[in-house]
Amino acid sequence: MNGAVTPLELDRLLDSADTKIVVCCGSGGVGKTTTAAAFALRAAERGRDVVVLTIDPARRLAQSLGLTELDNTPREVPGIDRSAGGRLHAMMLDMKRTFDEIVVDHADPERAKQILANPFYQSLSASFAGTQEYMAMEKLGQLKAQGDWDLIVVDTPPSRSALDFLDAPDRLGSFLDGRLIRILSAPAKVGGLGAFKLLAGGVGLVTGALGKILGTSLLGEVQSFVAALDTMFGGFRERAERTYQLLQTEGTAFVVVAAPEPDALREASYFTERLARDKMPLAGLVLNRVHRPQADITAERALSAAEQLSNGKAAKRSGRGKNGSEAAGNAGGSTGSTGGNGSNGEGGPSEDEAQATQLAAALLRLHAERVVQSRRESRLTGRFLANHPGIPVLELAAQAEDIHDLDGLREIIARSA
Amino acid sequence: MTNATKGRQAKPDWSAVRLHVVTGKGGTGKTTVAGALALALAAGGKRPGDRRILLVEVEGRQGLAQLFDAAPVPYEERRVAVTPDGGEVWALAIDAEQALLEYLDMFYKLGPAARALRRFGAIDFATTIAPGIRDVLLTGKTCEAVRRRASAGSAHGHGQAQGHGHDRVFAYDAVVMDAPPTGRITRFLNVNSEVSGLAKVGPIRNQADAVMRVLTSAQTAVHFVTLLEEMPVQETLDGFAELRAAGLPAGGVVVNQARPVVLPEDRLKRAAQPGGLDRAELAAGLAPVGLADPETVTALSELATEHAQRVLLEAGQREELAATEAPLYELPLLTDGVDRVGLDLLARELRRQGAA
Numbered sequence: 001m002n003g004a005v006t007p008l009e010l011d012r013l014l015d016s017a018d019t020k021i022v023v024c025c026g027s028g029g030v031g032k033t034t035t036a037a038a039f040a041l042r043a044a045e046r047g048r049d050v051v052v053l054t055i056d057p058a059r060r061l062a063q064s065l066g067l068t069e070l071d072n073t074p075r076e077v078p079g080i081d082r083s084a085g086g087r088l089h090a091m092m093l094d095m096k097r098t099f100d101e102i103v104v105d106h107a108d109p110e111r112a113k114q115i116l117a118n119p120f121y122q123s124l125s126a127s128f129a130g131t132q133e134y135m136a137m138e139k140l141g142q143l144k145a146q147g148d149w150d151l152i153v154v155d156t157p158p159s160r161s162a163l164d165f166l167d168a169p170d171r172l173g174s175f176l177d178g179r180l181i182r183i184l185s186a187p188a189k190v191g192g193l194g195a196f197k198l199l200a201g202g203v204g205l206v207t208g209a210l211g212k213i214l215g216t217s218l219l220g221e222v223q224s225f226v227a228a229l230d231t232m233f234g235g236f237r238e239r240a241e242r243t244y245q246l247l248q249t250e251g252t253a254f255v256v257v258a259a260p261e262p263d264a265l266r267e268a269s270y271f272t273e274r275l276a277r278d279k280m281p282l283a284g285l286v287l288n289r290v291h292r293p294q295a296d297i298t299a300e301r302a303l304s305a306a307e308q309l310s311n312g313k314a315a316k317r318s319g320r321g322k323n324g325s326e327a328a329g330n331a332g333g334s335t336g337s338t339g340g341n342g343s344n345g346e347g348g349p350s351e352d353e354a355q356a357t358q359l360a361a362a363l364l365r366l367h368a369e370r371v372v373q374s375r376r377e378s379r380l381t382g383r384f385l386a387n388h389p390g391i392p393v394l395e396l397a398a399q400a401e402d403i404h405d406l407d408g409l410r411e412i413i414a415r416s417a
Numbered sequence: 418m419t420n421a422t423k424g425r426q427a428k429p430d431w432s433a434v435r436l437h438v439v440t441g442k443g444g445t446g447k448t449t450v451a452g453a454l455a456l457a458l459a460a461g462g463k464r465p466g467d468r469r470i471l472l473v474e475v476e477g478r479q480g481l482a483q484l485f486d487a488a489p490v491p492y493e494e495r496r497v498a499v500t501p502d503g504g505e506v507w508a509l510a511i512d513a514e515q516a517l518l519e520y521l522d523m524f525y526k527l528g529p530a531a532r533a534l535r536r537f538g539a540i541d542f543a544t545t546i547a548p549g550i551r552d553v554l555l556t557g558k559t560c561e562a563v564r565r566r567a568s569a570g571s572a573h574g575h576g577q578a579q580g581h582g583h584d585r586v587f588a589y590d591a592v593v594m595d596a597p598p599t600g601r602i603t604r605f606l607n608v609n610s611e612v613s614g615l616a617k618v619g620p621i622r623n624q625a626d627a628v629m630r631v632l633t634s635a636q637t638a639v640h641f642v643t644l645l646e647e648m649p650v651q652e653t654l655d656g657f658a659e660l661r662a663a664g665l666p667a668g669g670v671v672v673n674q675a676r677p678v679v680l681p682e683d684r685l686k687r688a689a690q691p692g693g694l695d696r697a698e699l700a701a702g703l704a705p706v707g708l709a710d711p712e713t714v715t716a717l718s719e720l721a722t723e724h725a726q727r728v729l730l731e732a733g734q735r736e737e738l739a740a741t742e743a744p745l746y747e748l749p750l751l752t753d754g755v756d757r758v759g760l761d762l763l764a765r766e767l768r769r770q771g772a773a
Binding site for chain 1: 442443444445480483530531533534538539541549598600621646647648651679680684698699701702703705706708712713716717719720721722723724726727730752753754
């Protein structure tokens with residue numbers, strides 16, 4: 001990429017004792033989990049005491065972090081270099097269990113039992129699209145309160161939109177603490193003062209309509225859930241707000257992860273704007289899976305050379321020219337490598353030449369394709385940066401193979417530096 | 418043998434299917450594939466207007482409008498593309514809240530109660546928080562479009578009356594859904610079990626049952642989009658297993674962004690080892706065009722190694738996908754990005770391979 005880009009100084013960010021929380025955000029499928037794990041490992045091996053909270057990691061990545069079961073508690077990662085004095089713990093989020101724990105912690109045993117057994121609660125805690133985000137925030141708050149680590153690296157749920165991480169907790173929180181819940185629990189209190197008559201009328205209308213839509217048995221379950229939750233009113237929203245504030249403090253650094261593709265960059269753009277609006281500190285953009293051309297040859301040059309070679313090959317087949325011998329001499333001189341291509345033996349020199357030409361042409365075409373892709377990626381990234389000037393960028397190269405061990409995680413960052 | 422290697426067959430693989438659900442892990446290009454599939458299904462009519470396909474999205478992010486470079490689609494069916502032979506692709510962004518209000522209006526004539534519901538946050542509750550209800554609404558609206566009959570005057574529910582090339586039975590020949598990602602697809606489609614714990618009787622239950630009749634029938638096929646990478650392939654395998662266990666009809670696998678293989682097989686194996694490529698041979702090949710300098714030779718052999726590793730990895734993943742026992746289609750990577758020209762190219766590939 002061009003020189004105008006500010007590089008993200010990852011080591012400085014990770015080394016600084018002022019950095020307490022790193023949140024990796026971005027749309028689904030851009031490599032957030034891997035990035036979070038790679039950052040956490042890097043920080044730990046540079047001496048920090050780190051815990052990484054992952055959401056739904058790939059099986060082999062989880063295994064490489066020593067995460068074999070979903071038990072909702074941080075486990076120490078074996079096999080890291082501890083010479084700088086750091087440690088690494090990792091955990092996978094279990095949203096249902098996290099939700100259950102909040103209930104158990106905040107309601108008396110009898111109530112807690114009622115809530116946990118309620119069918120509506122069971123569906124809500126296992127399937128609501130925002131529960132995962134709420135519980136990720138909740139878990140972050142818990143890890144922070146626990147105070148056992150000096151750096152927490154957080155992966156965020158794989159939602160379509162990166163903004164969900166910030167918005168969903170509030171949505172769930174406002175529902176659980178909101179007006180509707182109060183209305184649903186209201187029938188018990190109806191029949192009092194005249195001033196409430198009007199409200200009671202509205203309530204009747206609402207519960208009546210809800211009963212029609214949901215069916216009365218479901219409505220009954222929601223109402224008993226709400227009644228059991230009564231003691232926790234105010235709690236959910238308050239908790240979500242507290243964690244939200246934690247995200248606005250000095251020690252938190254957001255990292256937006258994106259692939260150099262239009263959709264991912266558009267999401268990154270929304271997210272960047274949102275962070276600025278909410279005064280949340282953005283440390284930089286991680287551009288994942290960037291393709292860089294290895295050779296300094298333009299696509300046009302590579303393609304025309306490939307073309308030339310392909311045409312030349314046809315000519316050579318009919319009557320071999322001196323091109324061939326020249327090439328052989330050149331090859332020996334420029335690389336000084338292994339003694340010729342003798343292994344192909346009986347095909348004779350013309351066969352070897354044809355193969356060599358074919359190989360060169362194929363690789364030149366591949367290179368040209370890579371240059372075109374790289375150019376497109378730079379253009380897309382350039383457009384993003386023009387809209388968000390000054391954002392530090394860290395580019396991570398596309399890996400030929402999937403990452404499934406600590407070496408692979410180390411390699412990602414090492415190759416960027 | 419994969420479908421990618423066979424020629425155009427007489428009859429497409431899914432000719433009896435009227436609802437194509439397209440899922441895939443985030444980042445695999447499922448919206449692109451859904452769009453290409455809609456174009457592919459819209460083609461092949463005898464006269465303009467013969468074929469009409471509805472493309473629906475359910476995640477409220479206006480991905481279809483972006484895909485076809487159109488203005489955001491409101492909660493209304495709109496034509497977004499016409500194939501060269503006059504087939505039509507219509508698009509609809511299903512919004513759960515609007516679908517609920519429409520549904521309430523249709524079945525309950527709630528009127529002022531609907532307003533009160535909204536005022537007290539009940540609509541919001543029903544569409545965003547109450548588990549399962551949102552999914553029943555989204556799949557319900559989709560199934561309504563699948564079953565919708567062509568009426569005499571207007572084929573569409575929203576008043577775009579026009580003449581037709583033939584007497585159609587259904588408003589749409591097929592519906593393509595740009596569905597939620599692989600990890601959520603079975604839960605999303607299996608609305609019946611999702612609401613069963615909650616609504617044992619009542620209107621939601623009836624609606625869920627009606628939806629399930631369409632979704633579990635031979636009219637429906639759930640296609641998975643994947644890349645030849647470990648995670649998306651694993652999710653595809655898991656997704657197939659879950660789907661089948663739930664009794665939902667599995668469709669094909671679309672391998673997206675497949676890379677062309679540029680080296681012959683024996684060479685690939687050697688090149689996959691770092692330094693495994695014969696530098697002298699490469700230099701000899703490059704010499705006639707004056708590019709045999711050591712830097713270029715090094716760079717191109719590294720590129721070859723990367724390519725070979727990638728191709729071998731992809732071959733391994735392709736073998737894994739065979740476990741789905743589903744037809745496999747392969748779409749090339751569009752290095753220039755996805756535009757209408759690229760979409761048409763993908764649509765032609767899908768038709769050639771028999772997916773449509």
